[in-house]
Amino acid sequence: MEIVLQFLPFIAIFAIFYFLVIMPQRKRQKEAQEMIASLKINDVVVTNGGVIGKIIETREKSLIIRSAEKSNLEIARSAVVGREIESFVKETK
Structure with missing residues (x-):
């Protein structure tokens, strides 16, 4: 019984x-994986x-994104940390 009490803390x-x-x-990891998959x-x-x-093209393990006019980048899906807020996109146009 004393051993159980010693390990209790x-x-x-x-x-x-x-x-x-x-x-x-x-939970955060699962949400990130679901976001990347979608x-x-x-x-x-x-x-x-x-x-x-x-995103202009999707591949199995990577994405092709356009970051500026005539500037396409291939990135790994795991490099994506989030979707951008629509209001920010409207401000930059």
Whole structure:
């Protein structure tokens, strides 16, 4: 019985760590994977390097984006960190 009581604080700390760190991280990772899987042509995306561009072609593991007139870039799908807000796109036109 004493052994169980000795390990109880460690179990409690692990449980708190799991619910405060691991679960939210898994949720964010799942949302990011779903967002990347749902990308389609004409979506405006932001890459982890800060490049903003419109998707003009999709491939299995990469995307072709147009970041400026006559400037096409091929990026890995994993480089996309988010979709751009429509209001920002309207401001830049």
